[in-house]
Amino acid sequence: MAAKKSSKTNITPQALPRQHSFFENVWDVVRQIPKGRVTTYGAIAKYLGSGMSARMVGWAMNAAHVLPDVPAQRVVNRMGMLSGKMHFGTPTRMEELLQKDGVAVQEDVVVDFAQRFWDPTIELVL
DNA sequence: CCTTTGACTCACT
DNA sequence: CAGTGAGCCAAAG
Numbered sequence: 727m728a729a730k731k732s733s734k735t736n737i738t739p740q741a742l743p744r745q746h747s748f749f750e751n752v753w754d755v756v757r758q759i760p761k762g763r764v765t766t767y768g769a770i771a772k773y774l775g776s777g778m779s780a781r782m783v784g785w786a787m788n789a790a791h792v793l794p795d796v797p798a799q800r801v802v803n804r805m806g807m808l809s810g811k812m813h814f815g816t817p818t819r820m821e822e823l824l825q826k827d828g829v830a831v832q833e834d835v836v837v838d839f840a841q842r843f844w845d846p847t848i849e850l851v852l
Numbered sequence: 853c854c855t856t857t858g859a860c861t862c863a864c865t
Numbered sequence: 866c867a868g869t870g871a872g873c874c875a876a877a878g
Contacts, residue, residue, distance in 0.1 A: 748875075767860055771873090779873045780860035787859055789876090803860065810859030820859095 763844035806839030
């Protein structure tokens with residue numbers, strides 16, 4: 727074993743996500759969000775046990791763009807606002823996807839957000 | 853290698 | 866009651 731490659735280019739962060747990364751954990755939770763439900767960055771961060779590193783969840787979403795099974799549109803900020811809508815290619819893409827899921831969005835904010843709020847720390851308490 | 857940003861949140865003033 | 870600041874961890878420049 728001692729054969730260590732000097733090159734660090736053994737992984738492409740764009741197409742090969744690691745399994746033990748903080749990001750993978752986030753994606754795993756997001757994938758379990760039921761249709762018609764939404765969650766927040768803080769809720770996911772808390773579920774991960776990292777305190778409130780909600781910012782990292784946002785970063786994970788940025789990398790999640792390469793994953794087809796990660797409905798990042800279901801992840802909104804604490805106010806239920808589509809803060810990341812501008813990162814979907816088009817400023818209305820996130821809104822359209824949410825409405826397609828049965829989630830009403832008005833003025834970039836999820837309607838009845840508190841009612842549609844899906845908390846991983848409660849739903850995934852198992 | 854070190855610095856700055858980043859799709860956030862909570863707390864204090 | 867509202868606004869500003871600091872905290873958080875990681876990746877990109």
